[in-house]
Amino acid sequence: MTRNFDQYTKKRLNRYYEILRQKAERIRDHKVNSIYQAYPEIRELENKKIQAGIAHIRNQISGFVDQKTLELAEIDRELVNILNLHNIPLDYLEPDYNCKICRDRGWINNDYCSCVDRVLMEINQQNNLYLPSPDHTFANFNIDIFSEQKNPVFFQGKLSPREAMRGLRTIAKRYADNFAENPDNLYFFGTTGTGKTFLMSCIANELNKQGVNLVFIKAVKLFELMAQRRTLLNSFSPDPEEQDSVNRRFDLINKTELLCIDDIGLEAKGLLNTYSDLIVLLDDRLNANLPVIMTGNLKPSELAEEYDERIQSRITGNYQLLMLEGPDIRTQTAKGKIEQDAD
Ligand SMILES: [Zn+2]
Missing domain, CATH: 1.20.1500 (YheA-like fold)
Structure with missing residues (x-):
């Protein structure tokens, strides 16, 4: 049957x-x-x-x-x-x-x-391992928490954070709607608390609903996994069970349809003593035409200084760069109550 x-x-x-x-x-x-x-x-x-x-x-x-x-x-x-x-x-x-x-x-x-059972297991594993917060959706996107005040510090005073966010929301929505035809790479960057993670989560939740297989992972977690994988690779007699589990997780990340890496930044980079694994991962996905979305608090130019020039060149060459600026939403809303986990 x-x-x-x-x-x-x-x-x-x-x-x-x-x-x-x-x-x-x-x-x-x-x-x-x-x-x-x-x-x-x-x-x-x-x-x-x-x-x-x-x-x-x-x-x-x-x-x-x-x-x-x-x-x-x-x-x-x-x-x-x-x-x-x-x-x-x-x-x-x-x-x-x-x-x-x-x-x-x-x-x-x-x-x-x-083979369907094995594939279902992999899909479920992706689900269980890494998904964004389920309430970060376009429907829950409250634009009002972003300031209407133009400020010379943000967007050279030309846009209020709210106007900028409205534009970015449109871009994010369009990205999700056109994902099947045009799966681009995105890099959302800006200071803490400006809503980068929220935007990426909205895209991820929307696509997840459409059936896209995706992995949403904190950069720190990804780097931990890479470091663990490298240690096992270099170890004389690695625990086969641990090695299998690490490889399987890495494989899911490598071949998932959409990879979302959250919070590439100064804090995350400390874990890696080499960026070659990240570069290989990004290249693998570029070659396979599998998109990546990243958020980070480093400008593309700072990626070269803090991480690696090769990472910076990949991102500026192949990613749509989307800048977020504004006061930290979290400290603002914390005064009242936290309505959105904004970053
Ligand atoms: Zn088959």
């Missing part, structure tokens, strides 16, 4: 499989390209094969005696020879899917594939 899942789970499953497929296909494309580059004769034969195939079909339709079938068989023989000669598997055009049964479709013979 076919299993049934609720709409939300279905959406998340579909997205998860889509990303698995895209990743496998991208790796395949890359591999095929380097094969063609090394052995252009293989590409030539593949092209000939396609042309002969088209001619063969055309002949069949018009009822000609089929010379092309012979030609096709001849090309195939040649292709197999040359692939064998270079030790290239005959199915080199086939992506290396995680699940060979359903080819990362999650679905086969009108039923869910057996």
Whole structure:
């Protein structure tokens, strides 16, 4: 009997499989390209094969005696020879899917594939491990807590924090609405208590509702995990269970559809003695076309000084930069009551 899942789970499953497929296909494309580059004769034969195939079909339709079938068989023989000669598997055009049964479709013979249970577990783990505060939503977004006063200290006195926040809210909302077509990278930066985390959480909660698989993690936690992973990697006899758990968590972060890193800043950086792991993570995700949203209290230029020039160049080159300025909402509202956990 076919299993049934609720709409939300279905959406998340579909997205998860889509990303698995895209990743496998991208790796395949890359591999095929380097094969063609090394052995252009293989590409030539593949092209000939396609042309002969088209001619063969055309002949069949018009009822000609089929010379092309012979030609096709001849090309195939040649292709197999040359692939064998270079030790290239005959199915080199086939992506290396995680699940060979359903080819990362999650679905086969009108039923869910057996790999669905493992994928559901991963999705649930993402859910349980890292999600933003559930009440940080666009619906709960109270623009009134931001000051209407223009102040020369903020936005050169040209915008009040409230006006600026209204603009940023529109950008954030649009980002969530257009995520499927245009998943950009964002960096929200500004001083403490200006609402960066709140904005990112709104996006994350909105997308989570739409079924996007995402991870929302504090930079400190991410760096802790990276440091732990590095220690285990360098250790002579790491505890296999711990290593497995750390690797699994890191893997979830690495391949989640949207990664939200909260609060990149001076406090977080102390934990890392190397930024190469973060750079690799950011590069992996850029190459796989998987977006990242970050918040931080460092300007892009300060990222170079405090972190690493390579991190700064990645962010300025590939991220939409969104600045927040204004008085600290938390100290303001703390005078009355805290209405929003603003940062
Ligand atoms: Zn499967």
